[in-house]
Amino acid sequence: MIERTATIGSRVGLHARPAAIFAEAASEYDFEITIGREGELAEDAGDASSILTLMGLGAEHGEAVVLRSEGEGAEVALEALAGILETDHDAS
Amino acid sequence: MQNLKGVGVSPGRIIGTIRHMPPPVAEPQTQAQRSPEIRAEEAIEELKAAAIRVHEQLKDRASRAQSDAKAVLEATALMAKDSMLLKTASKKITAGLSAESAIWEAGQNVAEQLIALGGYMAERSTDVLDVRQRIVAELRGAPAPGIPHSDTPFILVAQDLAPADTATLDPAQVLALLTSDGGPQSHTAIIARSLGLPAVVAAAGADVLRDEAEISLDGATGEIHLNPGHTERQAAEQWLAAVQLQNFDGAGATEDGYAVPLLANVGGADSARRAAELGAEGVGLFRTEFCFLERESEPSVEEQAAAYAGVFEAFAGKKVVVRTLDAGADKPLPFLTDSTEPNPALGVRGYRTDWANPGVLQRQLQAIAQAAGQSTAEVWVMAPMISTVEDSEAFAQLCADAGLKTPGVMIEVPSAALNSQHVLQPVQFASLGTNDLTQYAMAADRQLGALAALNSGWQPAVLQLVKHAVDGASVAGQCPVGVCGESAGDPAMAVVLVGFGVATLSMSARSIPAVGSVLRSVTLAQAKELAKIALNAPTAQQAQQLVRARLPILEQLGL
Numbered sequence: 052m053i054e055r056t057a058t059i060g061s062r063v064g065l066h067a068r069p070a071a072i073f074a075e076a077a078s079e080y081d082f083e084i085t086i087g088r089e090g091e092l093a094e095d096a097g098d099a100s101s102i103l104t105l106m107g108l109g110a111e112h113g114e115a116v117v118l119r120s121e122g123e124g125a126e127v128a129l130e131a132l133a134g135i136l137e138t139d140h141d142a143s
Numbered sequence: 144m145q146n147l148k149g150v151g152v153s154p155g156r157i158i159g160t161i162r163h164m165p166p167p168v169a170e171p172q173t174q175a176q177r178s179p180e181i182r183a184e185e186a187i188e189e190l191k192a193a194a195i196r197v198h199e200q201l202k203d204r205a206s207r208a209q210s211d212a213k214a215v216l217e218a219t220a221l222m223a224k225d226s227m228l229l230k231t232a233s234k235k236i237t238a239g240l241s242a243e244s245a246i247w248e249a250g251q252n253v254a255e256q257l258i259a260l261g262g263y264m265a266e267r268s269t270d271v272l273d274v275r276q277r278i279v280a281e282l283r284g285a286p287a288p289g290i291p292h293s294d295t296p297f298i299l300v301a302q303d304l305a306p307a308d309t310a311t312l313d314p315a316q317v318l319a320l321l322t323s324d325g326g327p328q329s330h331t332a333i334i335a336r337s338l339g340l341p342a343v344v345a346a347a348g349a350d351v352l353r354d355e356a357e358i359s360l361d362g363a364t365g366e367i368h369l370n371p372g373h374t375e376r377q378a379a380e381q382w383l384a385a386v387q388l389q390n391f392d393g394a395g396a397t398e399d400g401y402a403v404p405l406l407a408n409v410g411g412a413d414s415a416r417r418a419a420e421l422g423a424e425g426v427g428l429f430r431t432e433f434c435f436l437e438r439e440s441e442p443s444v445e446e447q448a449a450a451y452a453g454v455f456e457a458f459a460g461k462k463v464v465v466r467t468l469d470a471g472a473d474k475p476l477p478f479l480t481d482s483t484e485p486n487p488a489l490g491v492r493g494y495r496t497d498w499a500n501p502g503v504l505q506r507q508l509q510a511i512a513q514a515a516g517q518s519t520a521e522v523w524v525m526a527p528m529i530s531t532v533e534d535s536e537a538f539a540q541l542c543a544d545a546g547l548k549t550p551g552v553m554i555e556v557p558s559a560a561l562n563s564q565h566v567l568q569p570v571q572f573a574s575l576g577t578n579d580l581t582q583y584a585m586a587a588d589r590q591l592g593a594l595a596a597l598n599s600g601w602q603p604a605v606l607q608l609v610k611h612a613v614d615g616a617s618v619a620g621q622c623p624v625g626v627c628g629e630s631a632g633d634p635a636m637a638v639v640l641v642g643f644g645v646a647t648l649s650m651s652a653r654s655i656p657a658v659g660s661v662l663r664s665v666t667l668a669q670a671k672e673l674a675k676i677a678l679n680a681p682t683a684q685q686a687q688q689l690v691r692a693r694l695p696i697l698e699q700l701g702l
Binding site: 062063066067068070071074075097098100101102103104106107109 | 214215217218221222225226227228230253256257260263264267270271439440
């Protein structure tokens, strides 16, 4: 299992617009990717391609979340997704 | 069936076929069980298929939308096929629930989760509930909620229209609006006027008309004829001809040359440009909150300045009256207002939000000053919901601090109208917000059809308040009073307002030619006479009838 922690970059947290961008990106991959708040159990983590799961996390700007996945290409995928989370989408 | 009678809120005579706004999707019976013949796997497949179809429909709508509306629709489209939502629903199906019940409950669970987070997330719960409605409608083979799609333009009939409905309203598809509920100040009325669509509200019985029936609608008199005949067709043609003749090219004035500038109510750069094209002499109400309704956080000073500059550019060298953020009540802004208030119309809204969130107003004034400094427009600034002298003094000071030379206030709270001689002392102008003024004076919710008669600007109490406000302004000295509520766009009422001493009239740009034409048909003395007649009438109906009877041009122009 590969893990990658990322800090939410968007000014008002992981809300609808950044969540939509992230969910769509996560759904591009064939393998399962989970997301959870830092400090929570891996088995409680939710589906990263589910926009409702992302919004339900209530992750604020500056808070950390953990992405998990495994298999070929997982590391590259998590790196790309972490990049999306850490971008401030409100800046555009 | 008898012909129908409602309240005409946007003039125009039109004949067309009606299409009903689909009724809201009814909740499935609580815990409805799956039929024993249907296996869980089948029901789950059916649910997923319905969800995908809803996803496709919403994606399609999103592709035709612009900027912020597009972003919201894209997010909502994703919600429709959300893996977590469908997984939760599938589990419920396996446990024995029907597909409809399962998705209904799953949607409820998610919505509650979001509401618990408060703020912006809580607001998105309505999107989840909208999505579950659509999926249930799809499962039932019922029409999707929202404005029906048709190959031929139609008259839209509904109980009432919500802001969410009207956001997607396409004037190329919709000929006119007809509601069985709602009032003269409701959203239906406002959207109809801004789009130039004839509209009638509070027409009891409209909701049971046969779908695709042909009717004639008169948006001035409020009359609906079923089975329109020769008379109605002729009237509709006359209207079209008169509309084409109504080329109002000049400045607002009475027959004897007394100038009454006709200004436009706008929400942003686009509507400002259209208003300038339609001949508005300036902007009497720039509703700044429309620029920020889709935002989740306070826009920066730079962003605001850019938005304001767009409006100033459209009216270079002309007057633009900016109203500071009027958030609250039917215009909540997650970063500014509290949606849990028990009485939003009487709550911390408009200027009052400065008490709860100091700084936002200051930054807005900074942005206005910045944009004004780079434009040739004559920028005036006013605050909404001013109730006391303390309010107007404080606002005048804030404007001075920001370098804004012409502060004013809205008179919409009755206290400001009654105490106008004092409230207007610290400022340089006032604008009567007759929609809310009427609502507060008559203690009648603007949105309720049952109270439509009370929400008329012709109510004697409201006319008294208008007169009192204008009289108090002359005591305060050097304080012109304009009107920016929907009353200003009613040609007969416009004449009365001018008779009271109102200095400017601001309205939907489309109403300007009609108001200008009617104003040109009377002298100032006649306008004053009509104002006196209206003021002395004991009821709203009599006031309106007596004034309309003395303005023959209204019948000629079909207004």
